[in-house]
Amino acid sequence: MISLQQENELIDQVLAGKEEAYARLVNHYQSYAYTIALKILNNRPEAEEAAQDGFIKAFHYLKSFNRKARFSTWLYRIIFNTAISYKRKHKAVLESLDHHDRGAVSADALEAQDKGVYIARAMEHLNEADRLAIQLFYIREFSLEEVAEMTGQQVNTLKVRVHRARQRLADELTRILKAEALTL
Amino acid sequence: MNMEKITDAQEITLQRYLDGELEGPALQQLKQELSSSLAMQRRLEELRPVHDFLSRNSLQAPSATFVDKVMRNLSRGAASPYPSPKNGLMLLAGVMVASGMLAALLTAGTFDQVSGLLSLNQMDVLKNVQAPEIPSVNINGKLVMKILIGVNLVLAFIVLDRTVLRPFFQRRAMMGH
Numbered sequence: 001m002i003s004l005q006q007e008n009e010l011i012d013q014v015l016a017g018k019e020e021a022y023a024r025l026v027n028h029y030q031s032y033a034y035t036i037a038l039k040i041l042n043n044r045p046e047a048e049e050a051a052q053d054g055f056i057k058a059f060h061y062l063k064s065f066n067r068k069a070r071f072s073t074w075l076y077r078i079i080f081n082t083a084i085s086y087k088r089k090h091k092a093v094l095e096s097l098d099h100h101d102r103g104a105v106s107a108d109a110l111e112a113q114d115k116g117v118y119i120a121r122a123m124e125h126l127n128e129a130d131r132l133a134i135q136l137f138y139i140r141e142f143s144l145e146e147v148a149e150m151t152g153q154q155v156n157t158l159k160v161r162v163h164r165a166r167q168r169l170a171d172e173l174t175r176i177l178k179a180e181a182l183t184l
Numbered sequence: 185m186n187m188e189k190i191t192d193a194q195e196i197t198l199q200r201y202l203d204g205e206l207e208g209p210a211l212q213q214l215k216q217e218l219s220s221s222l223a224m225q226r227r228l229e230e231l232r233p234v235h236d237f238l239s240r241n242s243l244q245a246p247s248a249t250f251v252d253k254v255m256r257n258l259s260r261g262a263a264s265p266y267p268s269p270k271n272g273l274m275l276l277a278g279v280m281v282a283s284g285m286l287a288a289l290l291t292a293g294t295f296d297q298v299s300g301l302l303s304l305n306q307m308d309v310l311k312n313v314q315a316p317e318i319p320s321v322n323i324n325g326k327l328v329m330k331i332l333i334g335v336n337l338v339l340a341f342i343v344l345d346r347t348v349l350r351p352f353f354q355r356r357a358m359m360g361h
Contacts, residue, residue, distance in 0.1 A: 031245050038244055141243055166235070
């Protein structure tokens with residue numbers, strides 16, 4: 001973990017020309033950045049590329065970071081915007097449902113796993129903004145305020161999106177399960 | 185079959201309950217409502233798997249070479265989808281000069297005489313061919329030049345947008361202003 005003070009010292013060192021200090025910042029935030037990009041792009045190689053590009057942008061724009069906000073919030077916004085422009089450019093293909101942690105679920109959780117597949121399928125029916133909102137909201141390492149800041153929305157707007165997305169997912173899951181039950 | 189529907193307020197309360205936001209009297213009240221409402225119980229059971237599934241969301245780790253790749257590429261600068269401002273501004277200047285010249289020539293009346301009927305039937309190539317009658321086209325030099333100026337101005341606006349405006353606003357968004 002890096003404290004706020006250490007973070008500021010590292011930023012000072014980077015601004016003074018010590019590039020190696022930036023490696024510590026990248027090392028600390030790489031998983032956060034990669035996860036944000038992955039939620040937007042649904043494609044691992046592209047998410048990695050976008051996150052790397054975001055870090056490179058942040059390095060070049062670091063002089064203009066005014067330290068009024070946390071570095072993390074500022075960085076997440078850059079990563080978010082970079083991943084969004086990648087998505088517009090590359091029109092990423094949705095990742096296969098198999099990537100939704102199927103392997104990580106134990107055998108006794110088979111029912112939950114099956115529901116997970118249906119929920120993942122239902123997610124594809126959400127609009128882009130709602131899907132992103134709910135996915136980022138559920139990453140417990142990000143606060144609601146951080147997600148609102150990075151996506152450029154008001155906290156209340158984000159809450160509405162999360163509420164609506166969850167409502168639709170529950171409705172869609174119920175519909176799918178009913179349809180599945182009828183085919184048995 | 186119970187066709188009772190829950191209200192929006194109850195739906196919000198259930199979602200807040202799943203998020204762990206309810207405490208004390210609010211939590212007690214919900215428990216009472218749940219014990220007396222089949223619709224509430226059913227809706228909670230519909231919402232719970234969604235909540236449980238999404239709660240498994242966690243940070244994902246990139247490849248082991250992630251940091252090295254970033255550090256190796258720091259010197260190359262951030263990739264931009266837009267042309268460089270220098271090239272864009274040169275192109276913009278060129279388009280504006282061309283438009284200005286066309287406008288000046290138009291104002292000076294250079295194209296006033298360039299008009300008349302263009303008859304394709306009198307062309308040498310078509311004289312030896314048995315072709316159907318082709319209608320004559322009325323050419324108006326001033327109108328053609330005005331269209332060219334208009335196209336140039338649209339082009340200039342696109343160049344301005346791609347090389348100056350969009351990068352500027354994207355940069356502002358990056359900085360979080």
